[in-house]
Amino acid sequence: MNETLRIQCSHRSIRSYKPDPVSEEMLNNIIVAAQHAPTSMNAQEISLIVVRDAERKAEIAELAGSQPWISQAPVFITIVIDFHKTDLGVRKAGQTQIIQESIEGFGVAAVDAGIVLGTMITAAESLGLGVVPIGGIRRNPQGMIDLLALPPLTFPLVGLVIGHIENNAPQKPRLALKTFRHDEHYDASHYADAIDVYDAEILNYWQQLNRADGMTWSNNLGAALKQVYFPHVRPVAAMQGLLNDK
Numbered sequence: 001m002n003e004t005l006r007i008q009c010s011h012r013s014i015r016s017y018k019p020d021p022v023s024e025e026m027l028n029n030i031i032v033a034a035q036h037a038p039t040s041m042n043a044q045e046i047s048l049i050v051v052r053d054a055e056r057k058a059e060i061a062e063l064a065g066s067q068p069w070i071s072q073a074p075v076f077i078t079i080v081i082d083f084h085k086t087d088l089g090v091r092k093a094g095q096t097q098i099i100q101e102s103i104e105g106f107g108v109a110a111v112d113a114g115i116v117l118g119t120m121i122t123a124a125e126s127l128g129l130g131v132v133p134i135g136g137i138r139r140n141p142q143g144m145i146d147l148l149a150l151p152p153l154t155f156p157l158v159g160l161v162i163g164h165i166e167n168n169a170p171q172k173p174r175l176a177l178k179t180f181r182h183d184e185h186y187d188a189s190h191y192a193d194a195i196d197v198y199d200a201e202i203l204n205y206w207q208q209l210n211r212a213d214g215m216t217w218s219n220n221l222g223a224a225l226k227q228v229y230f231p232h233v234r235p236v237a238a239m240q241g242l243l244n245d246k
């Protein structure tokens, strides 16, 4: 394994941070690495908002559903879908931009946002920093829009906490690789058995951490996915001028 693969295979989300600041040089390296990532059509329809201010981080922590690691860590980055930026180019070309109203537009931007997120994670971890992605900002997207002064045609999709690690976390096991990698064609024949094995494995993982609230993967998903857990996404995205197609 080379150093990059070792870092990627050692990933774990960190929820315990020292108050020490992340240097501007480190932060800039992480962001510049992410800006070099590919984007669909070279649209570059992603923007990042860096928040270091303690009060603003505390507000984001609450908007995201009381997640204390957002306040604790020195940096919070919001990854924003930014069709406002592309609209300026489209208007300059004398055209009318409509892609943002479609599931295609939201999907493309979500893919590009994910690439930015993943690139920042590897970059930050390569510098010895800890990270945890925060989808919880979609719990109250209007609150994030107001706090960050986001204009129409933009949407705060996901965030990333970055900081110096206080307590390292053990690595969370994954489902068997054969549920992830399919060769030549899709094959779900191993899924049910792999889920049984994984449910037992992850319960054991929680027990080792003395986490009495730890659930099996199946029960955790049962609790989470039986509903649209962030129901404000669709209406707020529509108010921003996104996702308005049939």
Ligand SMILES: Cc1cc2nc3c(=O)[nH]c(=O)nc-3n(C[C@H](O)[C@H](O)[C@H](O)COP(=O)(O)O)c2cc1C
Residues within 6 Å of the ligand: 011, 012, 013, 014, 015, 064, 067, 132, 133, 134, 135, 136, 137, 158, 171, 172
């Ligand atoms: C898009 C995305 C959103 C996430 N949102 C949150 C979040 O709001 N709060 C949190 O504590 N962890 C969040 N996570 C972290 C996941 O819970 C974590 O990646 C998963 O449990 C696997 O654990 P690991 O990252 O330690 O391997 C998020 C991860 C991703 C990729």
